[in-house]
Amino acid sequence: AQSVAQPEDQVNVAEGNPLTVKCTYSVxxxxxxxxxxxxxxxxxxFLLKYITGDNLVKGSYGFEAEFNKSQTSFHLKKPxxxxxxxxxxxxxxxxxxxxxxxxxxxxxxLSVLP
Amino acid sequence: xxxxxxxxxxxxxxxxxxVFLECVQDMDHENMFWYRQDPGLGxxxxxxxxxxxxxxxxxxxxxxxxxxxxxxxxxxxxxxxSTNQTSMYLCASSLWGVYGYTFGSGTRLTVV
Numbered sequence: 288a289q290s291v292a293q294p295e296d297q298v299n300v301a302e303g304n305p306l307t308v309k310c311t312y313s314v315x316x317x318x319x320x321x322x323x324x325x326x327x328x329x330x331x332x333f334l335l336k337y338i339t340g341d342n343l344v345k346g347s348y349g350f351e352a353e354f355n356k357s358q359t360s361f362h363l364k365k366p367x368x369x370x371x372x373x374x375x376x377x378x379x380x381x382x383x384x385x386x387x388x389x390x391x392x393x394x395x396x397l398s399v400l401p
Numbered sequence: 402x403x404x405x406x407x408x409x410x411x412x413x414x415x416x417x418x419x420v421f422l423e424c425v426q427d428m429d430h431e432n433m434f435w436y437r438q439d440p441g442l443g444x445x446x447x448x449x450x451x452x453x454x455x456x457x458x459x460x461x462x463x464x465x466x467x468x469x470x471x472x473x474x475x476x477x478x479x480x481x482x483s484t485n486q487t488s489m490y491l492c493a494s495s496l497w498g499v500y501g502y503t504f505g506s507g508t509r510l511t512v513v
Binding site for chain 1: 405407410444446493502503505
């Protein structure tokens with residue numbers, strides 16, 4: 288069975304500093320990995336995905352994520368955080384294109400302090 | 402712009418009422434999903450559907466049912482609402498393959 292872990296409930300970072308939101312996963316086959324962001328009282332919005340190819344993927348709003356197969360990780364990063372990045376971030380994994388549904392991590396709340 | 406539309410942003414219902422949450426997508430997606438989101442528990446899958454008139458139970462189907470009579474519409478039904486069903490409900494849709502989910506804005510349901 289597939290699973291996702293986000294080891295930090297909360298991440299605090301000062302504006303202008305780099306940020307990292309961690310995600311590790313478990314699947315039996317090839318992982319399809321996604322990051323979503325949720326602003327207060329809204330649905331989830333797609334940020335970026337890894338399907339195949341380069342391990343570093345770039346997404347919306349200056350975010351990027353690095354796929355590390357040996358560590359089964361897919362950490363979300365941004366070189367310089369903005370106060371407007373404060374939100375709830377979800378990592379999700381699926382076992383290939385026709386695997387079962389996506390499994391979501393519990394979410395990490397990011398607070399960027401001015 | 403592609404959309405998943407949930408009919409209500411906020412709902413307040415009484416215990417024992419039958420509640421309908423509607424979700425419509427305009428992207429011709431085969432797959433549709435209903436999740437509930439609770440603090441500390443993340444997103445939990447209630448039901449999903451891969452085709453018209455088809456439904457599958459997710460991780461927490463008890464107390465819920467669904468209907469998919471048309472490809473674009475997926476309804477979640479709370480047969481007899483209870484206070485422990487107070488939650489944020491999220492609808493999503495997707496294509497098969499390398500695509501992720503497109504989410505609606507959510508319905509915050511309070512059962513009193």
